[in-house]
Amino acid sequence: MKHKYLLLAALAILSLPAVADVRIGVINMERVMRDSEPAKKAAIKLEKEFKKRSQELDKGREQAQALQEDLQKNGATMPDSVRAAKSKELSDMSRDLQRKQREYNEDLNTRRNEELQSFVERTNSVIRAMAEKENFDLMIMQEIIYASPRIDITDKVIKALSEPAPAK
Incomplete structure (x- = not known):
């Protein structure tokens, strides 16, 4: 539904006779989230933050696997009490x-959402500042099938995100 409104807004602006100098910017958010420095840093941060718990889960799975294999291999020759234990x-x-595993997944998703929210806020701020500074009339960051390199500003956004955030 959002796509329809954006498309209609873009078409309305472009159909006005006196807007030959309308500036439109298109941002591929998938690329921004994949290639920008803050997105990469956030992914590394989360990986480091959850590495120990992930390793503990892996170790627990290996121990359970070893116990299950022992039961399958030697269960028939074990005394009933040992096998039951x-x-x-x-x-x-x-x-x-x-x-x-459930707790890990919940915690990871919560932290991922926190990092994503922070990233989106910063990205929106950078895009807004860029739009004002460079006199863009319309910025689109929805799923786009094709955008001319002339209006695709994804690389500019990725570069701007690599710069230190302004102090508040």
Whole structure:
């Protein structure tokens, strides 16, 4: 629905007879989010922040796998009490791993959303400042099928995001 309104606004501006010097900027947000320095730094920050927990989950999965393989391989020759204890241990371990994985996913998603929100706010601020400074009449950052290199300012936005944020 948003696309329709943007397209209609662009067409309306372009159809006005006295607007031969209308400046339109198109931003490929997918590229900005993938290639800009702040986006890359945020991804590295999140990876570092969650690396230890990810490794702990991997270690827990390996231990559960080893216990399961031991039960499958040697379960038939184990005394019933040992097999039952190991089965209970595996069940408890699996339940604990599932809980930890859920918590990890929730925490990671929360942090990812926080970083994304901060990035979007900064990107919008940079785009607004660029639009005002360079006298753009319309900035579009929706999914675009094609934009002429003449109006595609994605590289400028990526470059501007690499510069230090102005002090507030």
